[in-house]
Amino acid sequence: MQVLQVQLEIRPDPAEVGRARRWARSRLAGSGIQADEPLAETLILLVSELVTNAVVHTGRPAVLRLTLPVLVAGVRHPGESVATVRMEVVDGSARPPRPRCADGDETNGRGLALVDGLADRWGWTSEGAGKRIWCEVDRCSAGNTAAAARDTAPSAYGDLAYEAV
Template sequence: MAADEPLAETLVLIISELVTNAVVHTGSPAVLSIRLPECSGACPGTVRVEVTDSSARPPRPRHADGEETNGRGLELVEGLADRWGWQQESGGKQIWCELDHCVAGVEAVPSGEAVAFPA
């Protein structure tokens, strides 16, 4: 069974925006975690993306005007994700978002475990 391409494309865009924001606004590396639903085949579930950075400053959503090339990251995340938010972490913060879909064709991750990728 093929992966859910629209979901995969949405995840790539969201991950790119969140990691880019973290690196640009902190000047430091970020940590990316993706939690996949435990499923077999196509099923409902929630994909959770978490990006942790070294800044305790809250995220500031902006609304870019016209031809501006910056200021669209969190606006895109808000428009594409079913939910998003942030929380303080020791030494920084974590920005997260959730998409209510299952990634078909991806090996299930045991519930509660995260797949982490250094950014």
């Protein structure tokens, strides 16, 4: 499997969040992740949260990096069941990310909780005078359809049916 790594420089301006989402959407499509896939929307939400945190909480430029698996002719090789999309935001602030608990009607404070809930893995490391916040999302291949079907099949809980998406 081939891997593509792309990056976008982010200015410390809230308008950059929308630009980062548009840029990421085009890069995802170029790697074979279609806009109508649930994975694409999850990744765009993660881009939005991480870039927003960098812009709002540091007030400094940042770099968004995506590492994307690229399907050659739309086919995975035998034995490849999972491809991982990695996203990183590197900023110039040494201040570590701080998860918060937002109360009721608060409009801020849920970003890292969303990242924790949507990503398969996430974390951060010091990077020079700043830090790197990263997350990864696994993309199952068609060869792993049984597990994918099991994970997305409606389940019963008491008298309620629900679907994990």
